[in-house]
Amino acid sequence: MSLEPGVHLMQGDEAVVEGAIIAGCRFFAGYPITPATEIAERMSYRLPQVGGIFIQMEDELGSILAVIGASWGGRKSMTATSGPGFSLMQEGLGYAIITETPLVLVNVQRGGPSTGLVTLPSQGDVMQARWGSHGDYASIVLAPSSVQEVFDLTIKAFNLSETYRNPVIILADEVIAHVREPVKVPPLEEIEVVERKKPDVPPEQYIPYLPKKPGEWVTPMPAFGDGYNVLVESVMHDEFGHRIGTDHAAANRTIRRLWYKIEKNVDKISMYEEYMLDDAEVAVISYGSSARTSLRAVREARKLGIKAGMLKLITLWPFYDKKVQEVASQVKAIVVPEMNMGKMVREVERASKGMAEVMSLTKVGGLLHHPDEVLAAIKRVAR
């Protein structure tokens, strides 16, 4: 049974599990790793109660392949990891992308490089989440900044992965994973859950990767055992799923379709929140845990008479150029606080096209920004 509607006090890691169960997740494979371990622990207890399967794999390379196998077995599937585990999963992530396998991957970011800062938060993986696997592909990456958002975005992540047949990464961090906050669970009938689209043609008419109409990018997905003789092919393939060797034109079509199915739907995929931006002269663009301290700083700035506002990015990838451009055209300066050496700020700079001064506010070592640090930055650019 899924969680009763009402308010529950939960850790971020627990909210992942409860959101996933409501979204229909019935398979989890993972490997213990701080600070994502609680997700696997709770999954091992909760999934069997709802008829789901939990398996602790021998490593993260196997975990993500198991999730892909279960997804082709017809189950909504997910895994969770951190740091070195996320690096190992890049291999399988590429396999999910080329085979268009829906899955959800939660990366609870901790400080790196390498084993790094095991128990401390970071936002160092934002670029790895976008570009970490080799080759050309598009990613969907969501960044929660509260436990409520962890719960809501886990459900959304499953919906997006089923809609676009693409892995969806939830980029949490150690703070969000371990903080306990109230989570409001709405009545089940009010929660949108997207089910996987199966083919509506008989097997002999089924062409696995040929969308029905131009402008459509995603095709229905049968499971193993449904009678469609599927070929889940990691080698570059054509519309029939057959590997194509050196057929450049077919490879070009496949790679572009994998890209366009995400990038052409950026308006539908992008989620963000705006705070006090209407008359703002200084904007803070932030995401994840950093957005919490940033919002406090923006409010303090308003008390001091500075016209500050905030754009919180919930969807990090595909990057929403349009919205950032809109903000940049309206303010004179943008501050980008991140728990890394300045990564998304490059996207902000690119998208704002020189229309506003962009200031990077980096933070590494495993600490959140203090609101005073963000406030000082706002003051500096407001002068």
Added chain:
Amino acid sequence: MFSERDFEHYLAKKYMRTEIMPHAFCPGCGLGIIERMILMAFEELGEEEWKRTAFVSGIGCSGWVPLYFRRDAAHTLHGRALAFATALKLSKPDLNVIVVMGDGDSMGIGGNHLIHAARRNVDLTAIIATNMLYSLTGGQMSPTTPQGARTNTTPYGNIEPNFDLMKLLEAAGATYLARWTTYHFVQAKNSIKKAIKHKGFAAIEIVFQCPTYAGRYILGKPDPRDMMDWFKEVSVPLGKAKTMSPEELQGKIVVGEFLHRTDRPEYTEQVYKIIEKAQKKGGR
């Protein structure tokens, strides 16, 4: 070079994706024989078994074997076939899941998944095609390359000892084990049949000829017929091998059915028992 008639063989018409043939194997490659072993096993097991079968493979020449079969199939990543297959079996427990891997695929890059699939005793049939080197990349040393052999990465001779897959998997917890060569067609086909019917982790190692690389570089036998003759010469039945000294067994391929046990619980069944228990009690 090929005409439609080449694909009119009754096994091809009945079981294979003839639209993507001819297949990619080199002339004289033993993987075609392994394909035929699998299909002949299903000829004898019957259509019902075939209909509930799915294939999973890794990367390497061997990874192409099941892709020509007209069944659900996953061509996964190098070494990772068993992780995909384990989850597929758990998700669809009624399927026969057959996993085709090479020696480097299963014992090299996929070694961790191999021993853990055996330890769990998941109901999978692993067909491990051993050609004693990496062939798809052009002939490099693998975990089964004979000591002393020259390959493209052991130009001064291979200094690494081999894995004995049967011993490795027995220790890891597999419950059905057999080893044959492509010379032993009927025996191998019978072992495949048994493995499919066996509940638990079953592995059949089939040593096959790679005339292109192993034949030319390791054995000095570029003709596949010479390699088949060599398999016949160096194969020793398990019973006889037990009476031979380690020195006498040097350079031999011990063949036979190594293990068939039914005393270890199968993984998928246990997972579903846990689900039943959790749902009945609503918790711990």
